[in-house]
Amino acid sequence: xxxxxxxxxxALPQEYFDVRFEVLRKPLGxxxxxxxxxxxxxAIHAYIAHGDKIISVGRVALIAGDGSVKDPVGSxxxxxxxxxxxxxxxxxxxxxxxxxxxLRPAIQVRQMGTLPKFQGKGYAAKVLAALEESAKxxxxxxxxxxxxxxxxISFYEKCGWTAYGEEYDVNKVGPHRSMWKKL
Ligand SMILES: CC(C)(COP(=O)(O)OP(=O)(O)OC[C@H]1O[C@@H](n2cnc3c(N)ncnc32)[C@H](O)[C@@H]1OP(=O)(O)O)[C@@H](O)C(=O)NCCC(=O)NCCS
Numbered sequence: 368x369x370x371x372x373x374x375x376x377x378a379l380p381q382e383y384f385d386v387r388f389e390v391l392r393k394p395l396g397x398x399x400x401x402x403x404x405x406x407x408x409x410a411i412h413a414y415i416a417h418g419d420k421i422i423s424v425g426r427v428a429l430i431a432g433d434g435s436v437k438d439p440v441g442s443x444x445x446x447x448x449x450x451x452x453x454x455x456x457x458x459x460x461x462x463x464x465x466x467x468x469x470l471r472p473a474i475q476v477r478q479m480g481t482l483p484k485f486q487g488k489g490y491a492a493k494v495l496a497a498l499e500e501s502a503k504x505x506x507x508x509x510x511x512x513x514x515x516x517x518x519x520i521s522f523y524e525k526c527g528w529t530a531y532g533e534e535y536d537v538n539k540v541g542p543h544r545s546m547w548k549k550l
Contacts, residue, residue, distance in 0.1 A: 370494070407426070409428055423482070424479070424494065427477075520546070
């Protein structure tokens with residue numbers, strides 16, 4: 368098993384995007400090409416190769432604004448409210464003080480997927496840990512944010528992430544909850 372991390376602008380094998388498509392887009396009926404995100408060249412990517420086959424993938428990128436995005440599949444993801452300037456955040460530190468001023472640099476995890484045959488064996492947890500570590504080292508990231516499909520919430524919780532706020536629907540993908548982690 369080989370864990371590979373690539374920094375922004377570094378080349379990625381086509382198979383990395385094939386896994387994304389198979390696991391995250393094809394099941395939604397989305398067309399080929401929808402697995403490519405506009406800012407993939409600005410992201411840190413991690414993937415696991417098992418022999419000559421890629422089996423688990425994920426990416427992380429810096430959040431410049433509030434994290435709201437429009438995807439190639441036409442889905443709108445809402446903002447991460449605590450990252451909005453001036454918002455009275457519900458997030459507090461160990462002493463109960465508001466944490467908002469210390470949330471950045473903030474990163475967003477996206478496009479986590481493991482081929483079905485290889486799920487439940489700890490591969491995505493390794494990919495996610497590598498992404499968090501690389502974001503801390505390269506960007507001094509302080510907090511992580513993501514929008515989790517309901518079925519994936521338990522996975523992220525096992526990796527130390529916390530869900531917050533109400534459930535919401537992401538067009539063409541389904542119900543989600545936002546999650547965050549202090550890195
Ligand atoms: C979510 C996903 C990436 C997890 O990948 P994975 O390689 O199976 O995850 P891991 O094996 O590393 O899981 C780590 C831990 O979380 C648990 N876990 C993983 N998926 C889980 C789930 N759906 N429900 C409950 N627990 C889960 C594992 O059992 C493991 O627990 P353990 O440490 O006690 O053994 C994978 O199920 C997947 O690709 N799903 C489809 C695409 C998707 O929904 N991606 C996320 C979009 S937000």
